[in-house]
Amino acid sequence: MSTLLLSTKLHIPTSQKSAVVRQGLIEKITSAIQAKLILLSAPAGYGKTTLASEVIRYIQKEQNYNVCWFSLDDDDNDIYQFFTYLNEAVKGLPGKENRLNELLQAQQMPAKLLIKAFVSDLLPVSDPFLLVLDDYHVIDSAIIDESLAFMIEKMPHSMKIMMTSRSDPGFPLARLRSRKELIEIRVDDLRFTLNETIQFMQDVMGLSIPDEQVSVLGKRTEGWVAGLQMAGLSMQDRTAAEVSQFVERFSGSHRFVMDYLIDEVFTQLSAVEEHFLLMTAVLNRLSADLCQAILNEGNFTFTKQEGQKMLEHLENKNSFLISLDDQRYWYRYHQLFTDVLLQKTPIKIAQTMRKKAALWSIQNGYIRDAIDYAITAEAWEIAAPLLAENGLTFLFQGNLTLLQNWLDDIPKQWYKKFPRLSIHYAWVLVNQGSFDAVELYLHAAEVDSQRDNSILAVTSLIRANIARAHENIIMLENSVLIALELASAENILSRSASLLQVGALQLMKGEIKKAEISLKDALSQAHQSNNANVVLLAGGYLGLVFLLQESYSEARKTFEEYFDWAKQHSLGQSPLLAYLHLGLAILSFIENNLEKAREHIKLTQEFSRYINEISALYRSNILLFLLEKTTGKNAAIETAWVDLKKAASGLENPEIVEQLHFLETLLGGEDPSTEQIQAISYLAACTSLEYTRLFIPRKQPLPNFLSEREVELLTLIANGLKNQEIANEMFISLNTVLYHTKNIYNKLGVNKRTQAVLKAKELNIL
Numbered sequence: 001m002s003t004l005l006l007s008t009k010l011h012i013p014t015s016q017k018s019a020v021v022r023q024g025l026i027e028k029i030t031s032a033i034q035a036k037l038i039l040l041s042a043p044a045g046y047g048k049t050t051l052a053s054e055v056i057r058y059i060q061k062e063q064n065y066n067v068c069w070f071s072l073d074d075d076d077n078d079i080y081q082f083f084t085y086l087n088e089a090v091k092g093l094p095g096k097e098n099r100l101n102e103l104l105q106a107q108q109m110p111a112k113l114l115i116k117a118f119v120s121d122l123l124p125v126s127d128p129f130l131l132v133l134d135d136y137h138v139i140d141s142a143i144i145d146e147s148l149a150f151m152i153e154k155m156p157h158s159m160k161i162m163m164t165s166r167s168d169p170g171f172p173l174a175r176l177r178s179r180k181e182l183i184e185i186r187v188d189d190l191r192f193t194l195n196e197t198i199q200f201m202q203d204v205m206g207l208s209i210p211d212e213q214v215s216v217l218g219k220r221t222e223g224w225v226a227g228l229q230m231a232g233l234s235m236q237d238r239t240a241a242e243v244s245q246f247v248e249r250f251s252g253s254h255r256f257v258m259d260y261l262i263d264e265v266f267t268q269l270s271a272v273e274e275h276f277l278l279m280t281a282v283l284n285r286l287s288a289d290l291c292q293a294i295l296n297e298g299n300f301t302f303t304k305q306e307g308q309k310m311l312e313h314l315e316n317k318n319s320f321l322i323s324l325d326d327q328r329y330w331y332r333y334h335q336l337f338t339d340v341l342l343q344k345t346p347i348k349i350a351q352t353m354r355k356k357a358a359l360w361s362i363q364n365g366y367i368r369d370a371i372d373y374a375i376t377a378e379a380w381e382i383a384a385p386l387l388a389e390n391g392l393t394f395l396f397q398g399n400l401t402l403l404q405n406w407l408d409d410i411p412k413q414w415y416k417k418f419p420r421l422s423i424h425y426a427w428v429l430v431n432q433g434s435f436d437a438v439e440l441y442l443h444a445a446e447v448d449s450q451r452d453n454s455i456l457a458v459t460s461l462i463r464a465n466i467a468r469a470h471e472n473i474i475m476l477e478n479s480v481l482i483a484l485e486l487a488s489a490e491n492i493l494s495r496s497a498s499l500l501q502v503g504a505l506q507l508m509k510g511e512i513k514k515a516e517i518s519l520k521d522a523l524s525q526a527h528q529s530n531n532a533n534v535v536l537l538a539g540g541y542l543g544l545v546f547l548l549q550e551s552y553s554e555a556r557k558t559f560e561e562y563f564d565w566a567k568q569h570s571l572g573q574s575p576l577l578a579y580l581h582l583g584l585a586i587l588s589f590i591e592n593n594l595e596k597a598r599e600h601i602k603l604t605q606e607f608s609r610y611i612n613e614i615s616a617l618y619r620s621n622i623l624l625f626l627l628e629k630t631t632g633k634n635a636a637i638e639t640a641w642v643d644l645k646k647a648a649s650g651l652e653n654p655e656i657v658e659q660l661h662f663l664e665t666l667l668g669g670e671d672p673s674t675e676q677i678q679a680i681s682y683l684a685a686c687t688s689l690e691y692t693r694l695f696i697p698r699k700q701p702l703p704n705f706l707s708e709r710e711v712e713l714l715t716l717i718a719n720g721l722k723n724q725e726i727a728n729e730m731f732i733s734l735n736t737v738l739y740h741t742k743n744i745y746n747k748l749g750v751n752k753r754t755q756a757v758l759k760a761k762e763l764n765i766l
Contacts, residue, residue: 012067013053013324020203022054029055029162034181037173049164050225072139078400082141089131093127114147139169148169152181192228206236273310282354292307361373419452458483461483463475464476469615503516510687516542523539536577547583579616582604582620584600616686625663654736662683690747717753
């Protein structure tokens with residue numbers, strides 16, 4: 001899924017034709033050939049964005065530059081949102097490639113890969129272009145700062161970056177200064193000169209006042225554009241004597257000047273204008289439709305036409321209102337003006353307006369805006385059910401940080417009323433790899449829903465997914481049975497995910513034919529429900545199933561089919577391709593293409609680490625250990641063995657100790673035989689040790705009919721120990737004892753303890 005984008009954030013603001021042209025600053029910026037970064041850094045109200053618009057107008061006309069604009073806000077600290085907007089901003093550049101788009105579709109990719117892909121996409125762009133990052137001061141993410149520093153270092157020669165900010169960015173500027181790759185426009189540069197102040201008052205504010213009085217205003221505002229604008233608004237429709245008196249008593253610091261000027265401006269407003277400004281100050285962006293919806297009661301109500309007329313009137317009056325599109329549909333107030341208006345708006349009224357804005361946003365499909373307004377208004381009765389219903393949408397879009405922030409804002413008592421909030425939080429934690437904290441939220445969702453079947457189906461599915469990734473076969477089996485039983489037949493989204501877990505379980509247990517049937521069913525339903533996650537995972541597992549049946553051509557066909565499917569759906573870099581890469585690594589190894597095998601092992605391990613697929617990481621390390629053993633490099637063999645044991649320590653597979661012992665036995669001494677190599681490569685394909693042993697001919701020195709661990713456990717059974725006593729004796733869990741006991745029964749063809757002991761004695765095992 002793709003993130004819902006606000007096109008207004010990518011719209012280049014239009015500079016007013018009557019604005020003061022800062023020709024000297026424009027020439028300073030556009031004449032510096034070497035510069036990579038143009039930094040406009042100053043407090044609010046110094047005209048940074050206006051200057052950026054003027055520079056854009058100049059370079060588009062005189063230097064044939066393409067321009068890409070990105071207006072940032074607090075939500076853009078979310079890594080995925082930041083890169084999604086960044087990618088969208090440069091979408092129209094001729095020659096741009098699309099690697100970043102694939103990574104964004106994949107989700108859960110680290111920022112260092114995202115920024116590398118972004119720069120790589122831009123390298124073929126030969127036409128000069130400027131990327132503008134407006135209001136960069138809202139970014140407090142060290143990861144984004146580091147990404148920007150990398151981009152500035154590696155970006156193509158055809159590219160320049162302009163950044164407007166109230167503070168310096170969080171990456172070092174010294175190196176850029178020393179290389180003359182930085183142009184800095186700061187407060188002293190942005191202060192209006194006397195001539196510019198005179199021109200501003202005459203051409204922009206439409207005032208004709210003596211130059212001496214303008215000079216006083218310029219000195220007292222210290223060339224601060226916002227202060228001059230507020231002063232100009234205060235003096236409109238005043239007599240010459242009143243203007244003179246106003247200028248005389250005008251003094252103070254910026255903070256007090258703004259407070260004073262706001263009071264003065266408000267004395268010049270009509271009651272209708274004042275009401276409109278105060279009531280709409282809470283809006284992140286304004287439209288006539290939205291204004292009509294929230295200004296629908298009291299002494300001042302507005303139709304859509306009246307609202308549009310008021311917006312255009314305020315824009316023409318230079319009342320700190322900025323148009324966000326060419327159609328003049330969306331507007332926003334200057335942040336400085338918004339801050340002051342909100343100080344004057346009673347909290348209760350502001351909350352009421354936000355609540356109305358939330359309801360309008362819901363009706364018009366602006367779900368993100370609606371959640372924002374509702375949470376800010378503390379309208380939990382709106383925010384909680386809305387987020388419960390739509391939370392997964394933001395999860396699938398990769399907006400994990402945004403979703404987690406919203407969930408953190410909602411009081412925990414609302415989680416009890418809407419248990420899906422707990423499920424959303426659990427999914428966030430799963431995607432972050434914070435598995436230890438997941439169970440707390442799953443348990444809360446189950447209790448709060450009074451164990452509702454639809455909730456239990458999802459919580460069981462989440463547990464099954466975690467168990468699958470860690471090869472916790474016992475938990476996986478228990479959880480997936482519950483998920484399948486409780487998921488309704490019509491819910492093919494959940495059923496496809498459940499069938500995936502069943503197929504993976506059967507594969508891990510060596511039930512290969514059963515796994516093939518389950519995985520094909522999972523894929524069929526996943527395609528119907530557009531469940532890309534299941535398609536990619538099940539496709540990888542199905543290819544491994546064909547490989548284990550020695551149907552190599554069918555396995556390769558399956559792997560390639562789902563790689564093509566991933567590319568067609570912009571998922572060519574998804575971490576969920578881990579098992580597809582694992583399968584191709586094994587096939588390449590079997591075909592003695594060791595270089596290709598290494599390449600796919602590397603990708604398997606990179607993707608596995610991103611999404612905590614410990615199973616794929618462990619199995620790829622088995623193959624890597626085998627590969628290093630066949631090449632005979634001792635140092636590489638030792639490193640691979642250490643990495644293999646480290647990956648194994650993160651698994652909960654009951655036979656993991658036996659698997660490691662098996663590998664060490666076959667690979668610890670002389671060079672392994674062809675049959676042993678084949679068997680071990682199959683163990684890398686996510687199956688059981690029992691199934692793997694089938695591929696070693698009986699003439700080879702096999703381990704006992706029962707594994708050493710199973711013989712040890714059976715000996716304790718023969719000695720009369722109970723299950724918990726055996727667990728204590730062998731330092732394993734009770735579940736693991738039960739798992740081993742079940743395997744012993746299956747191997748001996750019995751179903752009771754006494755029968756198992758007798759049969760083992762008959763076979764001289766005991």
